[in-house]
Amino acid sequence: MPGPLKTEAIVLRSIRYGEADRILHLYTPHYGRVPAIAKGARRSRSRFGARLEPFFHIKTLLHEGRGELMTVTSVDTLAPHASLRDHASTLDAAARACDAVSRLFETTEPHPEVFRLLANELVLLSADARQARAANGLAFRMKLLLAAGIVPQLAACAACGEGEHLQGFSAAAGGVVCNSCEAASFALDEESYRFLLDALGRSLADVPDASDRALRQAERAITETAEHHAHVRLRPLLRTW
Numbered sequence: 001m002p003g004p005l006k007t008e009a010i011v012l013r014s015i016r017y018g019e020a021d022r023i024l025h026l027y028t029p030h031y032g033r034v035p036a037i038a039k040g041a042r043r044s045r046s047r048f049g050a051r052l053e054p055f056f057h058i059k060t061l062l063h064e065g066r067g068e069l070m071t072v073t074s075v076d077t078l079a080p081h082a083s084l085r086d087h088a089s090t091l092d093a094a095a096r097a098c099d100a101v102s103r104l105f106e107t108t109e110p111h112p113e114v115f116r117l118l119a120n121e122l123v124l125l126s127a128d129a130r131q132a133r134a135a136n137g138l139a140f141r142m143k144l145l146l147a148a149g150i151v152p153q154l155a156a157c158a159a160c161g162e163g164e165h166l167q168g169f170s171a172a173a174g175g176v177v178c179n180s181c182e183a184a185s186f187a188l189d190e191e192s193y194r195f196l197l198d199a200l201g202r203s204l205a206d207v208p209d210a211s212d213r214a215l216r217q218a219e220r221a222i223t224e225t226a227e228h229h230a231h232v233r234l235r236p237l238l239r240t241w
Ligand SMILES: [Zn+2]
Pocket: 157, 158, 159, 160, 161, 162, 177, 178, 179, 180, 181
């Protein structure tokens, strides 16, 4: 990576390191996920203050360091998202969103659309705690699958192309499957199918809620797709199916 880099970033993880340092996972619009170190960040008089906590949207200057880690040399806050920490539910939803980005986009490959999606999700969660709901979290993940190039096929049977009788979901086939192709699939209700379509087609704030059963089926479809096509295990949002 060429240094120095002046970039926006969202702090995905912030890990204590040594006596006073922090190791950071930063998500950036143009350099993907960047590992960095902030030296002396935990000292009380650190010039970084508290700006390197998870979920902070920052503007930062990074210099090439030794090995894989970039060195943080300056930080400005664009959005602290402090209100995320007011509720356990929003804190948890934000942590899961950052974790899903971290697992599905762990390289320096640029995905500016993923950066914007995550930035929007954090704004939404900090503005309205009611958005810390399963439907929002699942829609966020569906949009991540789209950005990763592994979104499930929903328009027709992923195995034979049939447009009717789409009653199952098969991650191996790559999406919904019809009743003749459902051998390796699990049952997908009409409501769950609609939910997956809405998750892709609507903005995060407007994704409608669905029944628990539909959300569980949608989560299973998303989780199995990430496992099968990206070999990534996402943390469960709802209980297991
Ligand atoms: Zn079929």
